[in-house]
Amino acid sequence: MSSDRPLPQGLRPETLAVRTALPPSQHGENSEGLFLTTAFLQPDAETSARKFTNSEDFTYGRTSTPTVRSFEARLAAMEGTEACVATATGMSAILLMIMGLLKAGDHVVCSRSVFGSTINLFAKEFGKFGVETTFVSQTDLGEWRAAVKPQTKLFFAETPTNPLLEVCDLRALADMAHEAGALLAVDNTFCSPALQRPAEFGADLVMHSGTKYLDGQGRVMSGALCGPSRLIKDVFGPVIRTAGMTLAPFNAWVVLKGMETLALRMKAQSENALAVARWLEQRPEVAKVHYPSLASHPQHELAMRQQGGQGGAVLSFEVKSGSSPEAARQAAFHVIDSTRLLSIATNLGDTKSIITHPGTTSHGRLTEAQRQAAGIGQGLIRLAVGLEHVDDITDDLLRGLSTLKPA
Numbered sequence: 503m504s505s506d507r508p509l510p511q512g513l514r515p516e517t518l519a520v521r522t523a524l525p526p527s528q529h530g531e532n533s534e535g536l537f538l539t540t541a542f543l544q545p546d547a548e549t550s551a552r553k554f555t556n557s558e559d560f561t562y563g564r565t566s567t568p569t570v571r572s573f574e575a576r577l578a579a580m581e582g583t584e585a586c587v588a589t590a591t592g593m594s595a596i597l598l599m600i601m602g603l604l605k606a607g608d609h610v611v612c613s614r615s616v617f618g619s620t621i622n623l624f625a626k627e628f629g630k631f632g633v634e635t636t637f638v639s640q641t642d643l644g645e646w647r648a649a650v651k652p653q654t655k656l657f658f659a660e661t662p663t664n665p666l667l668e669v670c671d672l673r674a675l676a677d678m679a680h681e682a683g684a685l686l687a688v689d690n691t692f693c694s695p696a697l698q699r700p701a702e703f704g705a706d707l708v709m710h711s712g713t714k715y716l717d718g719q720g721r722v723m724s725g726a727l728c729g730p731s732r733l734i735k736d737v738f739g740p741v742i743r744t745a746g747m748t749l750a751p752f753n754a755w756v757v758l759k760g761m762e763t764l765a766l767r768m769k770a771q772s773e774n775a776l777a778v779a780r781w782l783e784q785r786p787e788v789a790k791v792h793y794p795s796l797a798s799h800p801q802h803e804l805a806m807r808q809q810g811g812q813g814g815a816v817l818s819f820e821v822k823s824g825s826s827p828e829a830a831r832q833a834a835f836h837v838i839d840s841t842r843l844l845s846i847a848t849n850l851g852d853t854k855s856i857i858t859h860p861g862t863t864s865h866g867r868l869t870e871a872q873r874q875a876a877g878i879g880q881g882l883i884r885l886a887v888g889l890e891h892v893d894d895i896t897d898d899l900l901r902g903l904s905t906l907k908p909a
């Protein structure tokens with residue numbers, strides 16, 4: 503896109519993901535440039551003074567850089583929101599959101615199944631500044647309604663959740679938040695805009711860890727908040743310029759390129775994940791498989807409606823074992839340790855499939871009773887399915903499953 507040849511209106515999501523960016527520089531580069539600079543030259547002092555009063559102009563790297571601006575334009579176009587502000591990580595996007603929207607005495611209603619650091623940020627870090635958070639069921643709308651108070655300013659949801667892939671009804675939560683005079687913010691990291699666009703269901707803010715599927719190749723950290731200009735530019739703009747959780751241009755450039763292939767990757771990885779989920783459901787060593795595209799998923803129909811008919815790349819399953827947590831952990835560890843291909847790591851959003859034991863990693867700090875209440879047993883294994891051939895993934899899982907000692 504050059505400034506004298508603006509993009510046509512009404513382009514489809516796949517096109518926006520490839521084409522939306524700032525115009526090229528005077529050199530006419532076809533691939534968006536990487537601008538590594540902390541300061542911007544001004545022609546004279548008067549122009550400099552004017553630019554410092556207008557946040558749209560480039561002045562200093564903490565405020566913005568062209569590469570970050572292209573990232574923001576592209577992600578906003580993909581989410582179907584007016585604007586986007588990029589941040590250094592996913593967690594710093596939530597930090598920016600809380601700093602911009604909330605003050606002491608305000609109240610938040612949040613699913614208790616959201617990302618662990620999100621729970622800590624609301625409950626612990628902002629609890630000490632007098633922001634109160636009530637954690638409620640992912641799926642029981644009655645609990646959300648009962649938690650609302652006169653001071654409720656924000657609903658925060660994530661769907662589907664990690665590691666049990668529970669889905670919440672975004673339209674119902676948006677309506678409930680708005681009736682209460684609150685905003686709905688949705689962590690859309692797992693689905694990405696290729697599958698799910700929360701703003702279409704009434705969400706006011708869409709948050710991302712771009713570290714995951716937007717980059718999609720496990721290279722750099724990044725994050726973002728998408729929403730209306732009156733929030734992104736007027737509320738969050740001044741906060742990020744002051745507080746500085748700015749995305750680095752190099753990381754913005756890597757993710758900008760990642761977004762061009764997002765829809766293709768999400769489709770291929772969802773297909774791989776569904777094939778692995780169906781294979782696991784047939785295995786006698788497996789007690790249960792959690793994956794939204796399976797008819798056995800408790801919110802299957804809602805998930806398919808919200809997620810464009812796709813399940814995403816993450817699934818989890820429970821290995822059959824004796825009744826004790828110890829036996830279950832041994833069985834899960836055996837399956838994990840028997841792999842030779844899958845990456846043993848605690849991450850997701852990569853082209854390389856990753857196998858994780860949530861009970862001793864992401865959810866390792868919970869007590870056994872808290873884990874049981876959350877439905878995360880020691881026999882649970884999470885798989886973030888990548889782009890390897892599906893038969894190589896199932897062969898790798900079979901190494902451990904077929905050699906499990908009978909429970």
Ligand SMILES: *Cc1c(COP(=O)(O)O)cnc(C)c1O
Nearest residue numbers: 591592593617689691711713724
């Ligand atoms: C990883 C993740 C985050 C945090 O993102 P970072 O980029 O690691 O800060 C938040 N929410 C979800 C769902 C995630 O998977």
